[in-house]
Amino acid sequence: MRKRLIVSAAAGALALLLTVPASAAQAGPGAAGIGDPYYPYAGNGGYDVSHYDIRLKYQPATDELEGTTTILATATQDLSRFNLDFVLQVKEVLVNGRAAKFATSGDQELEITPARTIAKGSPVTVVVRYADKPGEVERGGFSGWIRTPDGGVVANEPEGSAWWYPSNDHPTDKATFDVSVLVPNGTQVISNGPLTTSQRPGWTRYNYRQTKPQATYLATLAVGKFDLRQDTTPSGLPVITAYSPDLGVNAGAAQASVERTGELVDWLSGVFGPYPFDSVGGYVPNVTTGYALETQGQIFYSPAQFARGANTSVVVHELAHQWYGDSVSVQRWSEIWLNEGFARYAQWLWSEHENEGTAQELADFTYDLHPADDPFWSIEPGDPGADHQFAGAVYDRGAIAIQALRNAVGDDRFFAILKGWPAERKYGNATIQQFQAYAERVSGKPLGELFNTWLYTPAKPPVGSSGVAAAPAAGAGLAAGAAPGARTEPKSWKKIQETNTVHEHGR
Ligand code: TRP
Numbered sequence: 104m105r106k107r108l109i110v111s112a113a114a115g116a117l118a119l120l121l122t123v124p125a126s127a128a129q130a131g132p133g134a135a136g137i138g139d140p141y142y143p144y145a146g147n148g149g150y151d152v153s154h155y156d157i158r159l160k161y162q163p164a165t166d167e168l169e170g171t172t173t174i175l176a177t178a179t180q181d182l183s184r185f186n187l188d189f190v191l192q193v194k195e196v197l198v199n200g201r202a203a204k205f206a207t208s209g210d211q212e213l214e215i216t217p218a219r220t221i222a223k224g225s226p227v228t229v230v231v232r233y234a235d236k237p238g239e240v241e242r243g244g245f246s247g248w249i250r251t252p253d254g255g256v257v258a259n260e261p262e263g264s265a266w267w268y269p270s271n272d273h274p275t276d277k278a279t280f281d282v283s284v285l286v287p288n289g290t291q292v293i294s295n296g297p298l299t300t301s302q303r304p305g306w307t308r309y310n311y312r313q314t315k316p317q318a319t320y321l322a323t324l325a326v327g328k329f330d331l332r333q334d335t336t337p338s339g340l341p342v343i344t345a346y347s348p349d350l351g352v353n354a355g356a357a358q359a360s361v362e363r364t365g366e367l368v369d370w371l372s373g374v375f376g377p378y379p380f381d382s383v384g385g386y387v388p389n390v391t392t393g394y395a396l397e398t399q400g401q402i403f404y405s406p407a408q409f410a411r412g413a414n415t416s417v418v419v420h421e422l423a424h425q426w427y428g429d430s431v432s433v434q435r436w437s438e439i440w441l442n443e444g445f446a447r448y449a450q451w452l453w454s455e456h457e458n459e460g461t462a463q464e465l466a467d468f469t470y471d472l473h474p475a476d477d478p479f480w481s482i483e484p485g486d487p488g489a490d491h492q493f494a495g496a497v498y499d500r501g502a503i504a505i506q507a508l509r510n511a512v513g514d515d516r517f518f519a520i521l522k523g524w525p526a527e528r529k530y531g532n533a534t535i536q537q538f539q540a541y542a543e544r545v546s547g548k549p550l551g552e553l554f555n556t557w558l559y560t561p562a563k564p565p566v567g568s569s570g571v572a573a574a575p576a577a578g579a580g581l582a583a584g585a586a587p588g589a590r591t592e593p594k595s596w597k598k599i600q601e602t603n604t605v606h607e608h609g610r
Pocket residue numbers: 258259260261394395396397420421443493605609610
């Protein structure tokens with residue numbers, strides 16, 4: 104591009120040169136990744152998405168998915184070409200109404216070359232038409248589309264969206280969503296936000312609308328048979344819950360936990376401030392995975408989470424993410440403590456509320472449980488590495504760090520921070536460094552040493568650091584006949600551990 108303009112100038116075509124926008128000279132391809140050190144190919148460069156309109160038709164019997172996703176974006180540079188993250192078979196791409204060339208590269212890159220260069224700052228409309236059997240598409244032995252006996256589910260972190268819609272797949276590019284799915288009558292669809300449905304002979308269309316900014320991995324889709332219930336909380340918030348009819352012995356425990364969503368979101372609002380989204384809910388499909396995921400406003404639970412009876416602790420964990428993770432999202436995946444440390448700490452607060460062990464007792468117990476040579480302490484929750492992003496230490500040592508903060512600033516300032524931060528960064532992205540600066544501002548205390556000790560040191564901090572695991576008052580918290588230093592297991596301990604399945608099996 105630049106070369107041709109120079110030639111024109113040399114030819115004396117000055118008038119022509121002046122009519123060409125100077126910026127077109129720098130047009131180039133958008134980067135294949137957004138620049139996340141843990142996942143170099145996650146997201147893309149050169150544009151910013153404001154809205155996804157995802158229109159699908161799915162046949163559970165054959166796993167046939169047909170889709171049209173329309174993306175509204177703005178170019179952030181002059182673009183000759185740009186990428187989307189997607190793994191399904193593409194039939195056609197239009198950019199601003201014109202057919203565009205497309206090709207694939209790497210694991211998940213869809214490279215789009217529009218007919219015309221897009222100028223920085225201008226709106227871009229991308230239409231991608233596709234058809235595939237998503238349950239059969241694998242990358243490195245992994246499929247983001249989980250087939251179930253009666254349909255399929257997508258709920259994954261850090262990435263899963265490429266198995267059902269093309270996107271700029273990174274938490275820093277949030278957007279609003281419309282998800283509309285046509286399925287044979289008798290099949291239900293779950294996605295994010297309030298629901299409306301419409302009928303046509305033999306088919307039902309489910310329309311979900313997410314009006315608040317949403318990170319791509321927090322968009323979820325489930326198609327299958329569900330007992331779908333709609334209600335409202337006393338404050339008027341729509342609540343959607345859904346259960347596969349195939350949950351067997353887990354059915355009662357799953358419902359006894361997830362049906363408490365409205366009550367638990369009210370309790371958490373007292374701790375974290377107003378609930379940030381237009382609806383809340385949870386669904387339990389007939390999958391064999393072990394984990395739960397904080398999909399925005401509509402949480403994904405595996406039946407395995409309820410295999411040992413009801414577990415409100417996991418519901419509290421995933422609901423806490425609606426503030427810590429969903430409304431306020433990580434700026435880079437290395438900042439994952441901002442999600443998991445706080446969601447785990449919310450479980451500790453729930454335990455404290457239920458008189459099943461205080462957060463301090465849980466912190467002390469966790470501290471004592473892992474001897475100094477346990478690899479648990481070699482992981483820095485503040486920068487665990489891509490391979491350990493969801494390691495137990497990010498959650499458990501991460502929650503100790505929050506108890507340490509509570510001890511350092513006192514309960515009044517501490518709870519002001521817990522509630523103030525989600526308001527400060529509502530619908531945005533953040534780093535741990537920014538959280539530390541905020542906590543220092545609210546508390547008036549320098550916290551560098553505390554953050555270093557608990558988040559950025561690959562070793563067990565000394566006994567008593569920040570008031571964690573200091574010698575208990577005579578007898579208090581010590582199991583009868585236990586070795587000195589051994590503590591009674593808090594009553595909530597096992598239920599909290601049951602929410603950990605993902606640490607061993609997460610991708
Ligand atoms: N964020 C999830 C939680 O703790 C855990 C998780 C990590 C996960 N990776 C995942 C869940 C992949 C599902 C799939 O609540």
